[in-house]
Amino acid sequence: xxxxxxxxQALSIQExxxxxxxxxxxxxxxxxxxxxxxxxxxxxxxxxIRSNExxxxxxxxxxxxxxxxxxxxxxxxxxxxxxxxSYFCATDPANQGGKLIFGxxxxxxxxx
Amino acid sequence: xxxxxxxxxxxxxKSGTSVKIECRSLDFQATTMFWYRQFPKQSLMLMATxxxxxxxxxxxxxxxxxxxxxxxxxxxxxxxxxxAHPEDSSFxxxxxxxxxxxxxxxxxxxxxxx
Numbered sequence: 675x676x677x678x679x680x681x682x683q684a685l686s687i688q689e690x691x692x693x694x695x696x697x698x699x700x701x702x703x704x705x706x707x708x709x710x711x712x713x714x715x716x717x718x719x720x721x722x723i724r725s726n727e728x729x730x731x732x733x734x735x736x737x738x739x740x741x742x743x744x745x746x747x748x749x750x751x752x753x754x755x756x757x758x759x760s761y762f763c764a765t766d767p768a769n770q771g772g773k774l775i776f777g778x779x780x781x782x783x784x785x786x
Numbered sequence: 787x788x789x790x791x792x793x794x795x796x797x798x799x800k801s802g803t804s805v806k807i808e809c810r811s812l813d814f815q816a817t818t819m820f821w822y823r824q825f826p827k828q829s830l831m832l833m834a835t836x837x838x839x840x841x842x843x844x845x846x847x848x849x850x851x852x853x854x855x856x857x858x859x860x861x862x863x864x865x866x867x868x869x870a871h872p873e874d875s876s877f878x879x880x881x882x883x884x885x886x887x888x889x890x891x892x893x894x895x896x897x898x899x900x
Contacts, residue, residue: 678829705887716879724887762829762884766826771843772883773820774828 678723678777679762691696693750695780697763698743704766706739707774708748711760720761755786788814790882792892799870799899807865807895809880816882820889821853824877836863870899891900 679698687693695705708720723730723739723746723778730737750757760781764774789812797807809819818837822830834855836842842855854866863882867874875898881889 681852706832709886709891714877714896717881717891722887732801764830768889771835772818772885772887772889773832774889775832776822778829780893 678765678775680761680763680777680780682780683778684781684783686785687753689753689755689786690785691753691784692752693757693782693784695748695760695761695763695782696716696745697747697777698745699763699765699775699777700744701765702768703741704768706746707735707764708735708737708746708768709764709776711762711779713760717762750782753782753784758784768782788812788891790816790880790890792878792880792895795893796893796896799897801858801899802866804868805865805897807869807878807880807897809863809865809882809892811882811890814882814890816863817860817885818883819857819863820883821828821855821863821865822874822879822881824894826877827896828859831880833865837858840848853900867897870897872899875899878887 682736705724707722709717734751760779762779763777789846793808821833824830829894833848834844836857844850854858881891883889
């Protein structure tokens with residue numbers, strides 16, 4: 675069963691702008707991960723943030739995690755047309771053997 | 787990073803036939819493999835968790851007799867869709883892990899049942 679809710683469902687921005695996607699979940703987690711998927715393709719792992727971490731950076735990506743609110747955000751700075759894709763958060767629920775529960779995804783379109 | 791392959795990448799089959807999809811971890815031993823299904827414009831739904839040498843654990847609502855999973859070795863898991871119907875048409879994605887936080891995803895298999 676899915677436990678992640680993401681918003682917005684779709685986001686359209688101009689190249690150079692920042693994109694922010696939000697994810698909320700329901701249960702205790704070991705970690706939360708963000709993935710990217712180009713249309714009809716496999717998943718690309720972007721970043722993992724553990725439950726005891728609050729913020730993490732990787733290149734143009736910044737992820738925050740608020741376990742008290744059970745929410746996370748993914749910020750992509752200085753977006754590029756090549757960032758156009760679907761972005762999913764996935765939670766690793768505590769005591770669930772490592773399985774991932776995916777959010778509904780945000781479809782990002784970056785216009786050149 | 788770790789590499790996971792899937793075969794075939796695309797398959798078209800007739801209704802009522804069975805289809806086998808392979809998931810291989812190419813450069814590591816996967817103690818656990820996961821199978822997901824993704825319908826168009828939707829998210830990934832976990833179907834089952836497969837541990838090497840033991841029976842798969844299926845998520846609620848997933849028919850274990852229809853989606854047969856075998857994890858016979860530390861590098862190979864197979865998903866067989868038995869008696870496929872058009873509503874089984876989907877994108878099937880596997881992932882593999884060896885007990886750490888990350889799962890490594892295969893490129894997916896697009897199944898079309900006619």
